[in-house]
Amino acid sequence: MKRRSLFNRRTDSGEESADAINLTPLIDMVFILLIFFLVTTSFIRESSVAVQRPKAATATPAQNAAVIVTIAADEQIWLNNAAVDIRLLRARIEQLGLAGPTRSAIILADTKASTGLLVKVMDQLRLAGFVNISVAASAAPDQP
Secondary structure (H helix, E strand, C coil): CCCCCCCEEECCCCCEEECCCCCHHHHHHHHHHHHHHHHHCCCCCCCCCCCCCCEECCCCCCCCCCEEEEECCCCCEEECCEEECHHHHHHHHHHHCCCCCCCEEEEEECCCCCHHHHHHHHHHHHHHCCCEEEECCEECCCCC
């Protein structure tokens, strides 16, 4: 007696025929969908707080910031999209283990936020261990 495989079946005349399921189109579609989602996914971390950044002709994009601190127009401080008090900013950064001499921080300050609060935030970031601190600005055209 012959062994029958999973894809063999008997026809009405008693002969066996091999019907195989072709998985190649299915695998192709899965890879196409995977590539589509990888290409369309945004890996850029942005602040969810609406901030009107100041404009600067020398603004350049910063890469790979460990921490994004946002100062809103109403003087509210956000650490990686979570509201935090200025007195707890350093402790929260240390608690999350985000600081380090090789890591960088970006401050997104609204144009209406006070400079004094910006300096306090920078001071807390330096006390937490950040050496590279940037203030975000929007690119503006050169004006003579």
